[in-house]
Amino acid sequence: MIDPIHFILFSSLLLLIGAYGVIRNKNSIVVLMSVEIMLTAANVNFVAFSTYYHDLTGQVVALFITTIAAAEVAIGLAILLSLFKQRDTIELDLLNRLRW
Amino acid sequence: MGESKGIPKILLTKIGLFFTFAFVFLAYLLMSSSQSAIYYSWMIPVFPLIAFSLILMFGLQDTEKGGSIALFGVSFSSVFSLAIAFDLFVNGTAHGSYVESSRVWFSGSTYSFEFGTYIDSLAGLLLLVVGVVSYLVVLFSISYMDDQGDRRVRYFAEISLFIAAMYGLIVANSFLLMFIFWELMGVCSYLLIGFWYEKPSAASAAKKAFLVTRVGDVFLLLGLVILYNTFGTLRYSELFADPQILMDNLEEVKWATLCLFGGSVGKSAQFPLHVWLPDAMEGPTTVSALIHAATMVKAGVFLVARAFPLIVHSPDTAIYIAVTGGLTALIAASMAMVMNDIKRVLAYSTISQLGYMFLALGTGAWAFWHSAHLGEEPGFSQGYMAGLLHLMNHAFFKALLFLGSGAVIHAVHTQDMREMGGLRKAMPITSAAMGLGVLSIAGVPFFSGFWSKDEILEAVHHNAAHEGIFGALWFMALLTAGMTAFYMTRMWMMTFSGPSTRFVSNVVSSKDHSKTGNWVIKEEKVASHAHEAPLIMTMPLMILASLAVVSGLSLVFGGGFSSHVYYGEPHESHGMVQWEIIDHILSSSLTYLSVTVGMTGIFFGIIFYKRGSDGKAAFSTEFVNDIWILKISHTFLSNRLYMSDLFNWFGTRTWDTFSMICDWFDRNIIDGIVNKVASISMYFSNSARNLTTGFTGHYASLTLGGLGVLVLLTRVVMPFMGWSI
Numbered sequence: 001m002i003d004p005i006h007f008i009l010f011s012s013l014l015l016l017i018g019a020y021g022v023i024r025n026k027n028s029i030v031v032l033m034s035v036e037i038m039l040t041a042a043n044v045n046f047v048a049f050s051t052y053y054h055d056l057t058g059q060v061v062a063l064f065i066t067t068i069a070a071a072e073v074a075i076g077l078a079i080l081l082s083l084f085k086q087r088d089t090i091e092l093d094l095l096n097r098l099r100w
Numbered sequence: 101m102g103e104s105k106g107i108p109k110i111l112l113t114k115i116g117l118f119f120t121f122a123f124v125f126l127a128y129l130l131m132s133s134s135q136s137a138i139y140y141s142w143m144i145p146v147f148p149l150i151a152f153s154l155i156l157m158f159g160l161q162d163t164e165k166g167g168s169i170a171l172f173g174v175s176f177s178s179v180f181s182l183a184i185a186f187d188l189f190v191n192g193t194a195h196g197s198y199v200e201s202s203r204v205w206f207s208g209s210t211y212s213f214e215f216g217t218y219i220d221s222l223a224g225l226l227l228l229v230v231g232v233v234s235y236l237v238v239l240f241s242i243s244y245m246d247d248q249g250d251r252r253v254r255y256f257a258e259i260s261l262f263i264a265a266m267y268g269l270i271v272a273n274s275f276l277l278m279f280i281f282w283e284l285m286g287v288c289s290y291l292l293i294g295f296w297y298e299k300p301s302a303a304s305a306a307k308k309a310f311l312v313t314r315v316g317d318v319f320l321l322l323g324l325v326i327l328y329n330t331f332g333t334l335r336y337s338e339l340f341a342d343p344q345i346l347m348d349n350l351e352e353v354k355w356a357t358l359c360l361f362g363g364s365v366g367k368s369a370q371f372p373l374h375v376w377l378p379d380a381m382e383g384p385t386t387v388s389a390l391i392h393a394a395t396m397v398k399a400g401v402f403l404v405a406r407a408f409p410l411i412v413h414s415p416d417t418a419i420y421i422a423v424t425g426g427l428t429a430l431i432a433a434s435m436a437m438v439m440n441d442i443k444r445v446l447a448y449s450t451i452s453q454l455g456y457m458f459l460a461l462g463t464g465a466w467a468f469w470h471s472a473h474l475g476e477e478p479g480f481s482q483g484y485m486a487g488l489l490h491l492m493n494h495a496f497f498k499a500l501l502f503l504g505s506g507a508v509i510h511a512v513h514t515q516d517m518r519e520m521g522g523l524r525k526a527m528p529i530t531s532a533a534m535g536l537g538v539l540s541i542a543g544v545p546f547f548s549g550f551w552s553k554d555e556i557l558e559a560v561h562h563n564a565a566h567e568g569i570f571g572a573l574w575f576m577a578l579l580t581a582g583m584t585a586f587y588m589t590r591m592w593m594m595t596f597s598g599p600s601t602r603f604v605s606n607v608v609s610s611k612d613h614s615k616t617g618n619w620v621i622k623e624e625k626v627a628s629h630a631h632e633a634p635l636i637m638t639m640p641l642m643i644l645a646s647l648a649v650v651s652g653l654s655l656v657f658g659g660g661f662s663s664h665v666y667y668g669e670p671h672e673s674h675g676m677v678q679w680e681i682i683d684h685i686l687s688s689s690l691t692y693l694s695v696t697v698g699m700t701g702i703f704f705g706i707i708f709y710k711r712g713s714d715g716k717a718a719f720s721t722e723f724v725n726d727i728w729i730l731k732i733s734h735t736f737l738s739n740r741l742y743m744s745d746l747f748n749w750f751g752t753r754t755w756d757t758f759s760m761i762c763d764w765f766d767r768n769i770i771d772g773i774v775n776k777v778a779s780i781s782m783y784f785s786n787s788a789r790n791l792t793t794g795f796t797g798h799y800a801s802l803t804l805g806g807l808g809v810l811v812l813l814t815r816v817v818m819p820f821m822g823w824s825i
Contacts, residue, residue: 003104019154019800019804022304022796022797022800023797023800023801023804024797026797031796092796093795095794095796096793096794097459097794098792098794099792099793099794
């Protein structure tokens with residue numbers, strides 16, 4: 001039997017991997033992908049607990065999140081595209097104009 | 101200014117027409133209701149008020165119209181007020197009492213404010229004075245302000261409003277209503293002094309007049325508050341009705357009357373608030389004649405005379421009034437002796453004569469109190485009567501002198517008497533009229549000033565037997581009489597005596613001016629350009645001059661001034677002429693003393709200031725400068741006893757110190773708090789801003805780190821400490 005602890009460990013692992021990806025990567029697209037991984041971690045939790053409690057609400061929410069994540073990625077990619085048009089780069093370390 | 105000597109026919113027609121209208125209207129009113137004219141006294145202030153609004157509405161369409169409309173309104177009120185004065189003094193309608201009529205304006209649960217008229221012999225006397233003087237001044241103004249263009253509209257509107265306010269003050273039936281008109285006059289005075297507002301001196305004189313009289317007005321208001329709090333009413337008839345209530349509240353009466361007199365001190369320019377009146381001469385001369393000599397400054401005297409039934413219960417106030425009056429009379433006369441500006445001489449003379457009136461009223465009140473104190477029946481107050489007689493006489497001869505000086509200024513375009521001289525030939529009517537005014541104010545026997553001044557001196561001397569301070573006041577008043585004669589003679593001599601040609605030194609460009617640009621002083625003999633004023637200006641002068649000569653005779657003719665004004669009805673009258681008064685005056689050694697003093701003043705005035713054939717007087721500027729004692733006193737007096745400087749110094753010093761404290765507080769405490777708060781947050785935010793590195797990774801780590809800290813706090817630290825959210 002798979003205990004909730006396994007889901008939680010798995011989703012925490014996903015979240016940490018995503019966070020590591022966001023923090024460490026310099027490529028914007030990879031950062032975007034890492035954010036998606038973090039979202040997936042949340043989704044895994046929703047689905048797992050939905051099964052655990054026999055309540056479909058969690059799975060519905062997971063579907064919603066997937067939808068919104070898709071939209072978010074679209075917007076994120078569009079931003080990156082226009083950023084590249086203007087600045088010829090999407091390297092995050094070079095995009096540090098807005099600072100102290 | 102019109103060169104023609106005659107009155108323009110159209111104006112003459114207007115004068116006649118307006119008078120006819122006024123008479124017809126009055127006659128219609130009297131016939132239709134068969135009541136005395138006194139019952140129409142409320143209309144008196146209304147006519148000039150209507151004129152005021154008409155001028156405001158239609159004045160600018162035709163600037164010639166302003167004067168006519170003002171004359172129209174003033175004609176009506178003059179006719180009405182003279183009719184009332186006639187009714188009071190000849191018919192004795194009021195029977196020694198008063199006639200009051202009132203309407204409720206608004207009412208509260210405890211008090212209803214009523215406005216209405218209260219006519220007694222005092223109001224009648226003032227109506228007579230204002231009726232005559234205001235009409236003549238408006239008539240004189242039409243010619244005098246001829247060259248002022250559009251401004252005449254403003255002038256005549258303001259002067260109409262002023263006359264309305266003055267009439268309103270006289271006929272008002274309560275102290276509150278009187279106070280309203282009192283303030284309205286203050287505003288008009290301010291507006292008219294600042295008539296040439298583009299002149300900085302005129303603007304500042306207007307401000308000064310307004311602010312200085314305001315100091316007095318605050319006291320007046322305070323007096324009214326005390327009266328209302330104590331007696332619950334401000335109506336004359338209710339206040340004066342029961343002497344017993346007044347006697348039961350002596351302390352309140354004392355403070356109330358002192359405060360009321362404070363208002364008089366401001367309005368009538370008594371020491372120490374006299375500083376505004378000489379500066380008020382910046383206004384047009386007609387304004388000075390009407391407002392600052394004949395009518396408005398009399399409002400203070402009127403107030404004291406009105407409050408006389410209150411003041412007789414307070415000997416302290418009476419003595420205070422008498423001392424203020426005597427002191428002011430002396431100080432102002434001493435300053436009038438050295439002024440070179442003809443209008444300032446007259447201004448100081450006005451202050452001095454007003455002091456005389458207050459001296460008389462205070463003396464009368466004290467004598468009244470004294471006889472009541474001794475248990476005698478207080479019958480007749482000579483001081484009160486003398487003060488009012490002097491008020492009337494002074495209104496006539498001072499209006500005459502001011503209007504005469506206006507004619508002179510109009511002719512020679514300067515106010516400095518040193519630049520005048522020799523105008524006697526050029527302006528025969530003006531010089532003769534002013535000469536009569538001078539003789540009258542100097543107290544030459546049988547001119548009007550003689551009677552009233554003599555009565556005042558006698559009243560003061562009479563009191564001196566009971567109270568030592570009146571002895572000193574009597575001496576001061578006698579000295580003032582001599583000084584008055586002296587400075588008035590000086591003024592007339594400096595203005596009118598001497599040859600009509602004179603040497604004038606001018607700075608002119610020299611012959612080689614075009615090459616060198618040099619200027620030289622050139623002496624040349626010029627004939628005076630002055631010429632007599634047109635008849636419309638001299639006619640008021642002549643009327644006033646005849647009044648100045650004969651108005652004093654009202655003391656002895658027709659039952660006597662005192663019986664009419666004091667008792668309000670013929671009283672112990674023995675025939676047409678009161679021979680016993682004449683007999684009393686002629687047999688009194690005091691009369692001869694005061695006449696001698698006055699004559700001495702005139703004599704010195706003539707020998708010091710009569711201009712010789714070279715146009716120079718014995719007392720020239722050089723002569724005064726050569727003798728050290730003269731020089732010192734001259735400097736001291738012509739700097740107005742340094743009173744203005746003292747006020748300025750005191751004012752600026754206290755104000756400066758106060759502002760410096762405020763400034764320090766603002767800079768160090770208020771600004772200090774704000775600045776410290778700002779610099780502390782600046783310091784911290786300077787450190788905090790370094791967090792904003794611009795690297796996305798940093799932000800993400802901080803967010804995650806913050807989350808971690810929150811989790812640690814809520815899950816580990818708080819349970820460990822035993823806290824819960």
